[in-house]
Amino acid sequence: MPMAQMGFGRRVAQIGGRDVTIVGVGGVATHPAFQRRGVGHRLLRDLHAFLLTLPDVEFAFLQCREEVAPFYERGGFTRVPNAARYLDPDEGHWVTDAGPTLILPVHGALGDWPVGERVNLRGLPW
Numbered sequence: 396m397p398m399a400q401m402g403f404g405r406r407v408a409q410i411g412g413r414d415v416t417i418v419g420v421g422g423v424a425t426h427p428a429f430q431r432r433g434v435g436h437r438l439l440r441d442l443h444a445f446l447l448t449l450p451d452v453e454f455a456f457l458q459c460r461e462e463v464a465p466f467y468e469r470g471g472f473t474r475v476p477n478a479a480r481y482l483d484p485d486e487g488h489w490v491t492d493a494g495p496t497l498i499l500p501v502h503g504a505l506g507d508w509p510v511g512e513r514v515n516l517r518g519l520p521w
Contacts, residue, residue, distance in 0.1 A: 399425040399434045402521055403442060405452065410477070411512030418446055418501070420457040421521030439470035446501045453503030456496075456514070457521075464495040472497035475508060481516040 402422035407414050420442065425435045446452050458479055459467060468474065478493045491513070498508055 396428075397426060398429045399438055401438045401442065403455070404521055405449070406516065406518070408456070408517060409515040411509035413509065415453050415503070415509075416451045417454050417456040417498075418449075418452050419516070419521040420455055423457075435466065436470050439467070439472075443471065443499060443501070446499075450502060452501045454501055454508065455499035457498075458492055458494055458496050461495055464497065467497045470499075472499045473505060476511050477509075477514050479514040479516055479520075481520045482518055484519050 400422060401420065401424075403418050403420045405416065405418050408417050409415075423435065423438065442455065446455060455472070456479075457467065457472070464474060474495055474497050476494075477496045478491050479496060480489060480491045482488070483490045496514070498505075500508075
């Protein structure tokens with residue numbers, strides 16, 4: 396039985412006219428039998444430690460449902476007012492999602508994030 400999972404992938408996104416190397420995070424889930432035991436936070440901590448070994452990654456990036464945003468905030472992510480543009484895999488056209496959007500600084504400083512600018516993911520979401 397799977398206990399927990401997380402997907403992530405590196406991408407150069409365009410944010411406010413500038414290229415920013417991000418790692419998008421998605422598909423984070425913990426089996427109900429293992430929730431509230433710190434498994435999810437260990438995944439986030441291990442992700443951050445791994446990303447620190449990738450010198451070109453500026454930020455981790457994700458969008459989620461409002462009810463799970465506090466989980467990511469407790470795991471070190473910061474909420475930012477950025478919408479994301481991506482190719483919808485089901486509809487085959489470009490959509491804009493206003494969030495919640497959260498970032499985790501890796502080799503970029505939180506103050507370097509282009510606040511309020513649209514994040515063009517240049518492809519499919521995670």
